[in-house]
Amino acid sequence: MKTMYVTHPSSLKHEMGCFHPDSPERIYAISDQMLASGLMSFVKQGYSFKALKKDILRVHSPIYLDYLYKNIPTDGEYYYIDNDTIMNSYTFESALYAAGSGMFAIDAIFSNSVKNAFCAIRPPGHHANHDNAMGSCFFNNVAIAAKYAFDKYKVSRLAIVDFDAHHGNGTEEIFYDDDRVLMCSFFQHPFYPYLGKHSLKKNNMCNLPVNAYAKSSRIRDIVNNHWVPAIHKHKPEVILISAGFDAHKEDDMSQICLTEYDYAWITNIIVELSEQYANGRIVSILEGGYNLSSLSRSVVLHIRALANI
Known part of the structure; x- marks a missing residue:
């Protein structure tokens, strides 16, 4: 099997109140649609391990970890x-x-167990920066996976593609001066977290703000004319995706x-670049991704593209 579906039951225990859009039902909706579509039979299933203190400290400060x-x-x-960012006992x-899910997936792809992986986990991570949580994010999962790939597998260059509607400010802050990392994103602006409109000033940041009500043609233009040339130039040895569907x-x-x-x-564009x-x-x-129907449908097509099914 080409693709691994990574999850863990702990994602269902974290909740921030019945009013909060980042709910455990998001994971249930994805898994239900994976089963209903028949796609679960065509992916390898994996269960995340727990990130250790040393793994978190590759990205976050000791004071912040101790605070949490x-x-x-x-x-x-x-x-x-x-x-927006609330802790319960779990x-x-x-x-x-x-945080461990991305590391688990990194191990799987570098051991050639699978080509790629999707991690159906929560809480999300791309708003979490070096020393604080925000936007429902506690640890920056994609940044932790990136640092793990650098340290364990001696990766020289990688790309992070973030297609969440909200700017991945935490990821940008963590890698702003790290030329090993190319970050490509689009995000609605002005909009939460009200950051990132100047990120094009850095050569390793290809983060483009879009107006509200931006249509498919605008996003496809960004991918074709900005992301793709930047990734060709960077030649990443692995591509990480902050997969928000909101x-x-x-x-x-x-x-x-x-x-x-x-x-x-x-996803098809990213797969083609990763093969190259x-x-x-x-x-x-x-x-992200909070409408349960559109989230689950989008994830299924995302994974189908990853698995070339």
């Missing part, structure tokens, strides 16, 4: 970092397994107007 650990609430209680452990036109968390077929198209430069190695990690 000391504020784990008792069962039935919540600890508010901000109105959040810290769930975040460790979420730019779908059915998702109320943004005003970008994509469909699941746009995500399939973007990275021996097909891709690790995709779930970020």
Whole structure:
């Protein structure tokens, strides 16, 4: 099998209240659609391991890690970092397994067990920066996977593609001065987290703001005329994806107007580039996507593209 589907039951234990859009139901919806579509039979299944302290500290500060650990609430209680980023008693452990999922997938692709992997985990990560949580993100999962690839597999260059509707400010901050990493994204602006419109000033940042109600043609133009040339120039040895699906036109968390077929198209482009430069190695990690129907449909087409099915 070419593609691995990575998850862990701990993703279902982290919750931030019944009002919060980042709910465990997101993972249930994805797995249900994977089963209903028959796709689960065509992917290899894997279960994340827990990231260790040393893994988290490749990206985050010791003071920040200690802050999260000391504020784990008792069962039935919540600890508010901000109105969007809330811990219950399981959040810290769930975040460790979420961070470990990308590392687990990195091991799988570099051992040639599979070509690529999708990590259906939560909490997400791309807003978390070096020393604080925000935007429902505690540890920056894709950054931790990147640093793991550098350290364990001596990767020289990698690319991070972020197609979430919200700017991956944490990922940008962590790798802003690291020329080994090329980051490519689009994001609605002005919009949460209200950062990133100047990121084109760095050669390793190809992060382009788009207006509300941007259509497929605008996003495809960005991919074809900005991402693709940048990736050709960078020649990454592995491609990581911050896979947020909240730019779908059915998702109320943004005003970008994509469909699941746009995500399939973007994924096909990334797969082609990975075959050219990275021996097909891709690790995709779930970020946003809050309308359960559009999320699950989009993930299925994303994984179909990864698996070439």
